[in-house]
Amino acid sequence: MPGFVLLVxxxxxxxxxxxxGYTVSKKVGNAVTRNRMKRRLRALARAALPxxxxxxxxxxxxGRAGGNDIAFSDLGxxxxxxxxxxxxxxxR
Incomplete structure (x- = not known):
């Protein structure tokens, strides 16, 4: 998926x-960018996983590079x- 990878x-x-669990590597950007991506991933998980x-x-x-540029509804x-x-x- 663009924006993130899901492993189950x-x-x-x-x-x-x-x-x-959440992880965003340094390849995604600086600390501010990585933390914003993690916050978005947490919000997505809180809404969808239950x-x-x-x-x-x-x-x-x-988190993948460019994930912060995608609309939150699209990520959902x-x-x-x-x-x-x-x-x-x-x-299966």
Missing amino acids: RPRGDGDAGIGI QAGIAGADHVLI EHLDSALQRAAKKLA
Whole structure:
């Protein structure tokens, strides 16, 4: 997805909780830019993961360069799409 990468991995420990992690490398920009990207990723996760997240799995959002330039609503749509694709792959 443009703006971020989503990684999902089932824990297999029997806990139905949803884990979440964020990372933004220095390649994305300076500290101000990285922190803004992390705030946006946290807000996206807070809005989308309770409904669309995969129970019993850890989710990692990795910020990419240019993610701050994309409209927040578009990032939300990208996250929903990525979560649907991840759920489909894990269902196999």
